[in-house]
Amino acid sequence: MPRKKHDLLVEAANGCDLAIDGRLSRSWFRQGALPLAPQLLGQTVVRRTSEGLIRCRIVETESYVAPLDKGSHAYGNRRTKRTETMFQDGGKAYVYLIYGMHYCLNVVAAELEQAEAVLIRAVEPLSPTDVAWMRIHRPIRSRKTADISNGPGKLCAALQIDKQFDGADLVMGKELWIERGIDIPYEQIVCATRINIPYAEEYADKLWRFYIAGNPYVSVVDKQAVPLSNPARLLETFQTESGE
Structure with a gap:
């Protein structure tokens, strides 16, 4: 009998599968967007720039699961020039432009042809040097350092991630990759509804956004968010209409 996605989530808590140099392996990225999204919290995005390597901790994510999810670009297995990357193998970057001005970084999160992805909504720079280099690419007037990367468009600007990184x-990348970071206890992770997807109809209410509670870099704090550690809520969150 095939394992269900919420079972994979629990099993994966025993440790991440590593590839070279501390990078997360291809097989780890293939487990599906729903179990992968909370596990990406605490992992490290690495971007090689002309200044040097910038490292940031992932603190907020959102899952998008085709073909049933009406919030997904690949809803109904829609294949276009834009969505084709979502059908690639796990561990690839899916980058797209919104509002004609902001790029968004997603992680392809399933087997080839399954079209599941996780949006990276917010990251936290790991050091003052990382902050300084990110400010070069995204100068901000705000005294609140978190404003540099507390949103998907903001983090892409600060890390110089654009359409050239799609796919x-x-x-194995040399300019952009994800490394093993720190483990975030499930007790510190909360689930909430996704942001700005009213067109998703009944899927707009799915608790498929995950973030580290209390982290200042989280883009939107939801007062109705629920703990991931609640077993009943966990099963409800990862239940899909496919019967998994």
Whole structure:
């Protein structure tokens, strides 16, 4: 009998599968967007720039699961020039432009042809040097340092991530990749509804956004968010209409 996605989530808590140099492996990225999204919290996005390597901790994510999810670009297995990357193998970057001005970084999160992805909504720079280099690419007047990367468009600007990274390999890439970071206890993770997707109809209410509670870099704090550690809520969150 095939394992359900919420079972994979629990099993994966025993540790991440590593590839070279501390990078997360291809097989780890293939487990599906719903179990992968909370596990990405605490992992490290690495971007090689002309200044040097910038490292940031992932603190907020959102899952998008085709073909049933009406919030997904690949709803109904829609294949276009834009969505084709979502059908690639796990561990690839899916980058798209919104509002004609902001790029968004997603992680392709399933087997080839399954079209599941996780949006990276917010990251936290790991050091003052990382902050300084990110400010070069995204100068801000705000005294609140979190404003540099507390949103998907903001973090892409600060890390110089644009359409050229669509399809980039986050396992073996030289300019952009994801490394093993720190483990975030499930007790510190909360689930909430996704942001700005009213068109998703009944899927707009799914608790498929995950973030580290209390982290200042989280883009939107939801007062109705629920703990991931609640077993009943966990099963409800990862239940899909496919019967998994």
